[in-house]
Amino acid sequence: MIELKDLDPFAAGGNRWCYVDPSDSARCIKVRRPDFSVEERRRSKGFPKNLKPLSSFDDNLDEFNVMSALVKYYEDGVFAHISRCYGFFETDMGKGLCSELIRDSDGAISLSLKQYLWEYGYSGDCQKAVEELAQHWLAYCVPSRDLILHNLVVQRDYDELGATHIRRLVVIDGLGASGLLPGHRMPKFMQRKKAGRKVENLHQRIDELLQDKSQGRGPGMHGFLFHKGQE
Numbered sequence: 638m639i640e641l642k643d644l645d646p647f648a649a650g651g652n653r654w655c656y657v658d659p660s661d662s663a664r665c666i667k668v669r670r671p672d673f674s675v676e677e678r679r680r681s682k683g684f685p686k687n688l689k690p691l692s693s694f695d696d697n698l699d700e701f702n703v704m705s706a707l708v709k710y711y712e713d714g715v716f717a718h719i720s721r722c723y724g725f726f727e728t729d730m731g732k733g734l735c736s737e738l739i740r741d742s743d744g745a746i747s748l749s750l751k752q753y754l755w756e757y758g759y760s761g762d763c764q765k766a767v768e769e770l771a772q773h774w775l776a777y778c779v780p781s782r783d784l785i786l787h788n789l790v791v792q793r794d795y796d797e798l799g800a801t802h803i804r805r806l807v808v809i810d811g812l813g814a815s816g817l818l819p820g821h822r823m824p825k826f827m828q829r830k831k832a833g834r835k836v837e838n839l840h841q842r843i844d845e846l847l848q849d850k851s852q853g854r855g856p857g858m859h860g861f862l863f864h865k866g867q868e
């Protein structure tokens with residue numbers, strides 16, 4: 638049994654709290670937010686989504702199934718831009734899903750793309766990294782939901798002079814499909830079209846965030862919530 642309750646999560650999303658794995662600093666463990674149960678999540682959805690079985694509102698289970706399908710049906714290269722998943726472990730906060738924790742070369746936990754853009758703007762370095770991710774998504778036809786800016790993290794390297802450059806963007810959440818068919822079962826042309834839509838949507842989201850910032854609006858809370866990078 639892994640004990641998390643007395644530790645501080647390093648970040649949280651709308652559904653899960655994220656902890657550094659106490660036995661391996663290169664891994665993280667995600668548990669359901671204790672303040673928002675699967676039942677409450679289903680209730681919050683309204684008709685007709687609230688007719689779906691409870692298990693379909695469990696993000697960890699959903700993510701595990703998708704990650705298993707990626708391992709089984711896709712080439713390993715797909716994980717160049719997706720955090721690897723190591724399965725479920727029992728914790729004192731319920732079942733936790735363990736995955737690769739993305740850190741910068743100085744050991745700090747990588748910032749979400751949302752936080753990065755907010756703090757540093759859309760640098761040439763970052764534009765190149767986004768383009769690389771976009772090419773990857775199209776090349777592998779990765780099955781994903783919308784690529785939301787706080788579900789991507791920006792992994793950076795520091796050189797001897799302390800300057801940073803982006804090694805890669807990594808998708809840490811939001812894979813799979815909200816539709817009925819798993820990605821790999823769709824005809825190839827549909828997979829391509831869908832991946833293309835997700836890439837377009839990513840560019841749009843980036844534009845929107847930059848606009849929000851330039852017009853003095855707030856960034857919204859997810860992707861920032863108690864992100865502590867130094868653990």
Ligand SMILES: Nc1ncnc2c1ncn2[C@@H]1O[C@H](COP(=O)(O)OP(=O)(O)O)[C@@H](O)[C@H]1O
Pocket residue numbers: 648649650651652653654655665667696720736737738739740746747748749787788790809810859860861864
């Ligand atoms: N593997 C990871 N490496 C680095 N940061 C992560 C990782 N997983 C999650 N995070 C951080 O935690 C936040 C919430 O995680 P996420 O898995 O998106 O939770 P939720 O399912 O609630 O949306 C992310 O926005 C990101 O900043």
Ligand SMILES: [Mg+2]
Pocket residue numbers: 650651787788810811
């Ligand atoms: Mg998320």
